[in-house]
Amino acid sequence: MTRTTIFLLLFAGFAAMAEEVAVPCSSAEHRQFDFWLGSWTSFSKDGEKQGSNQLEKIMGTCVMQEHWVGASAKFKGTSFNFYDPVKEQWHQTWVDNTGGSLSLYGGLLGESMRLSGARKNRKGEAVTDRITWTPLEDGRVRQYWQFSSDDGESWTDVFDGYYERDEGKSSRK
Numbered sequence: 025m026t027r028t029t030i031f032l033l034l035f036a037g038f039a040a041m042a043e044e045v046a047v048p049c050s051s052a053e054h055r056q057f058d059f060w061l062g063s064w065t066s067f068s069k070d071g072e073k074q075g076s077n078q079l080e081k082i083m084g085t086c087v088m089q090e091h092w093v094g095a096s097a098k099f100k101g102t103s104f105n106f107y108d109p110v111k112e113q114w115h116q117t118w119v120d121n122t123g124g125s126l127s128l129y130g131g132l133l134g135e136s137m138r139l140s141g142a143r144k145n146r147k148g149e150a151v152t153d154r155i156t157w158t159p160l161e162d163g164r165v166r167q168y169w170q171f172s173s174d175d176g177e178s179w180t181d182v183f184d185g186y187y188e189r190d191e192g193k194s195s196r197k
């Protein structure tokens with residue numbers, strides 16, 4: 025066998041292997057939360073500005089990072105959201121400038137993304153957080169956060185925000 029033949033065989037083998045390697049984080053499951061990507065302004069049901077939010081893909085397309093700034097600009101937080109194919113669920117880690125943090129897990133529930141997780145509140149009591157993001161027909165996204173201190177028997181509202189894209193299209197009602 026000549027060197028050229030050996031080279032061509034090796035090159036063909038490497039090319040075949042490269043075609044078999046899937047692009048990381050490219051499955052349909054990895055794109056389930058893409059409806060929340062972009063720049064947003066959040067409003068309450070009454071139209072009061074709550075803050076602004078920027079969501080972008082990082083680490084290739086494997087992680088969606090959130091950058092939240094409250095309306096007064098005093099409260100800031102960030103989250104890292106990713107699909108875990110081993111556990112077949114979404115994971116969010118949230119941290120903010122008050123020392124707060126959340127670790128949430130879940131996935132699609134109909135058209136909505138619902139994540140939940142247990143934690144201790146500042147009094148040391150066990151609570152469960154449940155956050156649901158729902159894409160609305162008018163292009164907005166509703167984020168609805170509740171917590172329960174009685175294992176889900178009752179829920180208390182924490183945040184109810186309606187996100188409008190910052191591209192200048194106002195869909196607020």
